[in-house]
Amino acid sequence: MREDKLTSLMLRRRRFLQGAATIGGVAGLSSLGLSSAFAQEPEKPKELIVRAWGGSWVDALKAGVSDSFTAKTGIAVRHDLTEDNEIQPKVWAAVAQGRVPPIHINWDTTTNATKSALRGVTEDLSDLSNLKNTTDLAKPVGLDGYPIVNTYGYVYVLAYRPDAFPNGAPKSWKDLLDPKYKGRIALYNDGIGFHFPAQVAGGGKLEDIPANMQPAWDFVAKMKEQQPLLGEDPDFTTWFQKGEIDAACTISTNAREAKKNGIDIKWIVPEEGAKFDTDGLWIPKGLPANELYWAKEYINHSLTVEAQQIWLDGLGLPGVVPGVNPPADLVDDPSYPTTEDAFKHLIRISSKVQVENESEWFSKFKAIMQG
Amino acid sequence: MRAAKSAYPLTWRIMDALEAFAAFVWPARFGRAIPWLMLAPALLLVGLLVLGLWLIGDASLRTLDTSTFLMSETYTLANYRRAFTESLFAVVAWRSLAGSLMVTAATLILAFPYAYVMVRTSSPVIRKLLLIALFLPFFIGQVVRAYGWLIILGNQGMVNEALSLVGIAPIRLLYNYWAVLFGLVQYMLPFAVLMLAPALTAIPEELEAAAGSLGADWLRTFRHVVLPLARPGLVGAGLVVLTLSLTDFAMPAILGGGSQDFIANAIYDQFFRTSDQGLGSTLALLLVATGSLLVGLVFTLFGAGTLAMGRARQ
Structure with missing residues (x-):
């Protein structure tokens, strides 16, 4: 019992000495102007x-x-x-x-x-x-x-294989409606990145988002006729590498990754614009x-x-x-905007508007593509 | 006189002590509770499932407020209205249902001869080879198998490369409905064979020999002897394949190219893409209800097959 008390007292004393040393150290450091760093950490x-x-x-x-x-x-x-x-x-x-x-x-x-x-x-x-x-x-x-x-x-660019566009790079999202690209196009499976440029390509206005997006759905319906593949980020790189697709609406990083892996691939911001997020x-x-x-x-x-x-x-x-x-x-790539002029071709919609309407847009895109 | 140690060995004493301890912990009057005790783990499991269904049922009656991303406090049938009126869900539901029925039929047709040969062959080597071929896919997950088909059936895959040798341009074999069904049949085949094999083993070979000796050819024997007696196996295998296909997620996701969703994919989208747990729960409950109805229908029409554990024969 007495031993226990002694041990306890010794421990308390040790702790006291440790504490005192710490306080002393901090006080010393304080004089060196380092107190604020320690106080904040x-x-x-x-x-x-x-x-x-x-x-x-x-x-x-x-x-x-x-x-x-x-x-x-x-x-x-x-x-x-x-x-x-x-x-x-x-x-x-x-x-x-x-x-x-x-x-x-x-x-x-x-x-x-x-x-x-x-x-x-x-x-x-x-x-x-x-x-x-x-x-x-x-x-x-x-x-x-x-x-x-x-x-x-980042920008949802139109990435393409130059071999598949022998007459030159595509200029518009509408170029993907050419029948020769049937089954050779890829979009995100929830349509993300494509809704807003589709609104412009379908003849609508960006100011009408989200109240009237019928032009976007009309354009998505036309794109559906092309039987696009629908996937996620890793799919695009794989599909380009495996020769499954000729063009895609994808984040430029995925296209760049495919290019790094030796695939001949380029990308543009089409005339209707591309989503910036x-x-x-x-x-x-x-x-x-x-x-x-x-x-x-x-x-x-x-x-x-x-x-x-x-x-x-x-x-x-x-x-x-x-x-x-x-x-x-x-450098000077449209997917890497650094100037005000470069941003003019990009479409940016408030995240709040996007999340409040995402479910509805997602359902409409899915309904068209799954139909 | 002191008893010899061998008259009542130490091991007996230990057993006595253990019995006394067991009687103390679990007195004989508790004996009637033993069956319930043995059922307890199963009841606990079912209880957890029921609790989960209850919570899903509760969530299905709440809608998502997209200004706060919280579920509504009040109950509403809005999610059910959406599930029954939006064309997307009708398309996906019909695709899943039709697909699972086709997969079930195709799988049973392919599994039956495989199981029959495996059970009836007199060659141990052939039986072992068939068993190895049956069990090998079980060691490879569904996702890996689906990716295997991407390698084989892709535009630059083995099949298209072989076709190119005879001058045929690459054909799009993947990313359509038939690719999904094909992948599902391949995935389900081992399950069906495993369910069919015991039922076929239970058919005495003498019955087939007797039919033959009475003048029936192989086809008549198969139609009037083997097939009716194999019914319990066919029903059991059919039920397993049907329910697994109906609820499958990976094959439509990987082989469907994003445009061939089944119900499970639609449920995933609601839970994880739009964060709408209410609608996701509604679709999940409707899937459970559809699957249960189908199983109930099969039970009513054909009995429970091998799943009845022999009761059907009484």
Whole structure:
């Protein structure tokens, strides 16, 4: 019994000495002007879990952001490759049930992230110090504050195999209606990226979105006659590589990836325009305070010129921080808009309008394509 | 006089102690509860399924508010109205139903001779080869098998390469309804053979010999002896193939080129693409109801087959 008491006293004393030493150390550091750094840095977690897309997407994120973040902070970064659509209900359920969410940071489409923001499961990121260095593109359109930080933009280009267009590059989305391309075209299986240019190609106006999109559906119906393949990002690269398609409406990154793999492929922004959209990073609610802090630091780090340069070189996409240079193969490329003039040919619709109408657009596109 | 140790060995004493412990933990008067205890895991499992269905039923009566992405607090039949009135769901439902019926018929036609040869062959080598060929696909998942067909039937696949050798231009063999059905038949074949084999084994070979000795040729013997006696196996195999095909997701997704969705694909889209759990739940419940109705119809018309575990013969 006495021994127990003694041990307990010794432990308390040790703890006291440790605490005193810490306070003394901090006081000493304070005199060196480092107090603010320590005061702001809560305990570091062993790792941060970042949901990401696989293949070249996660490779680029790792090279540009995660590795340099680990080198800077000592915190390991684990990439969770669960599909963005599938992680969403898991995060929503965790927040609703008051559990710690399964990831620290979600790399997401802005449209998907906006749904989470509207549902109120995202942390506010307005206090990130590097936001002041970003362009307007970083700010999500139609939402208050920064529930998401957009990190780059991308264009749904018309990618094509030059062999299949012997008379020269296509100029319009209507060029795909040529009967010789029957069964040789690919679109996203929910029509994403195609709705808005279809509105223009079908003779409608962008201002009529979402009230009157009949011209878009008429054009989609014409495209249906061409029996397009419908898929997702990895499918487009595979289909080009396997010679299954001659043209596709796809994110330029997929076309560039196929080109890197040795496929002769080019892309354009057709005269009707092409959809421009953004991806971003966000943090789900429910993280312990220290993990939230470091998750925010990760996103803050992703907004540095150095991180953006390497990350977006890998993706071939324009970032949100001035000073990031396009990769050599994408200088003056329409899929890498850097000037105001280049943006004039691109179609950008508010994420809020998109998420509020997505279900209806999706159903109409599916009804036409599945019919 | 002290009893010899061998008269009541240590092992008996241990058994006595264990029995006493068992009687203490589970007294004899609890004996009538043993069957229920054995049923408990199954009841727990069914209970969880019922709970899941209850929650899905609850979600099916709520609509998605796209300004907050939360489900409505009030109940409504709006999702059911959408499911029954929107052409997309009618097309997908009809495609799934017709497809599963065609797959069931084709699979049974192909599985029957395979199972018959496997059961009746006198060569152990042939039987082993057929068994290996039957079980090998089980080690390869459905998705991998579907991707295998992409390699074989693609524009630059083995079949088109072979056709090009005789001067035939590449033919689009994939990404259509028939490709999906083909993939499903190939996937379902081992299930059907496994369900048919016990039923065919139960038919005495002497019956076929007797029919032959009475003058029946092979076709008449097959029609009037083998086929009626194999009915329980055909019904069991048919039910398994029908329900698995009706609810399949991977084959339409991979071999359909995005335009040949089955109901399961439509359910996935609602849950994971549009985040509309209400409509997704509605479609899921309707799929369960359709599958149950089909199974009930088959039970009514033909009995439960091998799934009745021999009761049908009494």
